[in-house]
Amino acid sequence: MPIEIFLKDSPKYKLYDELDKEGESKSYCKYCKNVKSVLSKFNGNLNELCCLFARNLIELSTALQKEGKNNERCKYFNFWINDQIKKKISTTVKNSIHRNYIRLKFLQVFYQIKLHSLHKDCYYEYDENVDLDLWGKWKNLYDFIKNYDHIKNLVISNYNLCKMYPAYLSYIEEIYKNYKNECCNTVSRKCPFSSGFNDWCNQNDFLNTLTCAETNAVSETFIQDRRTEGSIKQQETGIAHIVKDSQLERSFSESGETLTTKSDYYSKLGIGFSLLTILPTFFYLYKFTTFGNWIRFKILKHNINIKSGEDTQTLMTQELNKDDENAYNDGYNITYHPS
Incomplete structure (x- = not known):
């Protein structure tokens, strides 16, 4: 299930789009020249990503000025770069050693920038125990919590997303269980940020406040409108076409x-x-x-x-007829004696 359908229009989620903008990134490619040949062997697009990496790290406070907290900007930055690396190499680089090697090259660029004192109190987080897949899960949890109010309002107003929401919530609940084990009251190298990532250890109301049953009750009017309009149009992500509720009701409510x-x-x-x-x-x-x-x-x-x-x-x-005929037809033989 593509979870972006719940997030794509959220202002906070759109902060990642600011980091994706190429703009004047080419002028920052000089910080990547020492790793260019290595990155090209895995994927030529990694060099372009490296230029964006350098620019965003140096200009982070400007790129994410809509996020007032520096530590939150740094989290966005780390989630963004690991997500982008994974997307670039997901189909070409499967070996975990090679994946870590690529990330080390980005770490090398980070230190190059740090050497010139150009970064703004944000570090590129690298630990071989937190692989790209785990980074992806932490990002999904982070995005869910940061955008929870937007998701809640969206689900209430969209019957189709309401039906999909329980599966999304179940997925987040599993990640949150791992989060509690790795980042709360324990020392673990699988918790993503060395500066701390325990903001939600004692908070889980975002897992209990909203359920699809609740949104169904709230959006009863919306559902009724959908019944009169017909079937819900198929979403861009390929959500299955829903049968007209009004037709289903008529099939069960016709007269005797x-x-x-x-x-x-x-x-x-x-x-x-x-x-x-x-x-x-x-x-x-x-x-x-x-x-x-x-x-x-x-x-x-x-x-x-x-x-x-x-x-x-x-x-x-x-035979009987024959006998009758004999009985009536037999002649009498009378002898006549002349006198």
Whole structure:
């Protein structure tokens, strides 16, 4: 699930866009000349990123002037650079040793800038125990908490995002559990900032205040409007098209007459299909099985008996008629004796 859909319009999240602006970054490439050949072997785009890295580190207070706290600007900077490195090499560099080696080259540039006293109290945080994937998780937790008010308002006003929110929250909860283990009341090299990253050890209301059930209740009017409008348009991130709620309601709230009509229709349809199934089966049994022979034998025998009875009756009738004819037609032989 692309979590940027919850964050992309937040003013605080847009601070990363300020660090992405190329602007006059080429003039800062001189700080990267000693690592240029090495970075090019992994990805040519890393050199351009190195120039941005140098510029943002030197001009951080200007680039992120909308963020008043220097330590927060530094967190943005570190989350930004590690996220950008990961994006550049995610498909080309899988080996963790090579990934750390690339990060060490950025650390080398940091020290080059520090040597000239050009950085503004912000350090590039490097520890081999905090790899790029873990940096990504810490960034997701940080962005969720920093932009929580924006996320809350967005979810309340967007039914589609409301349905996606529980999965997002569950993901953040898992990261927060690791955060509690690594950054709270313990010494761990997997906690990202040497200066401290324990701001939320005793605060977790952002995990409990908002749930999708709550936003459903708050946004009932919004949902009703969606039902009358039809299906919700598919979001740019490929969110699945939602079936019209009004159609679903009608399918369950139609009158009893409609339900009865449908029931009768399906009953008749079922009888028709049953007959279509039974007749071919009976024809097959009659023509091609012993069952058919037995039926034909019984019927033939019955016909023979009837025919035999009819013939016998006819014969008897003829005989009786014959006897009658003999009885009435036989002559009397009278002998005549002339006198």
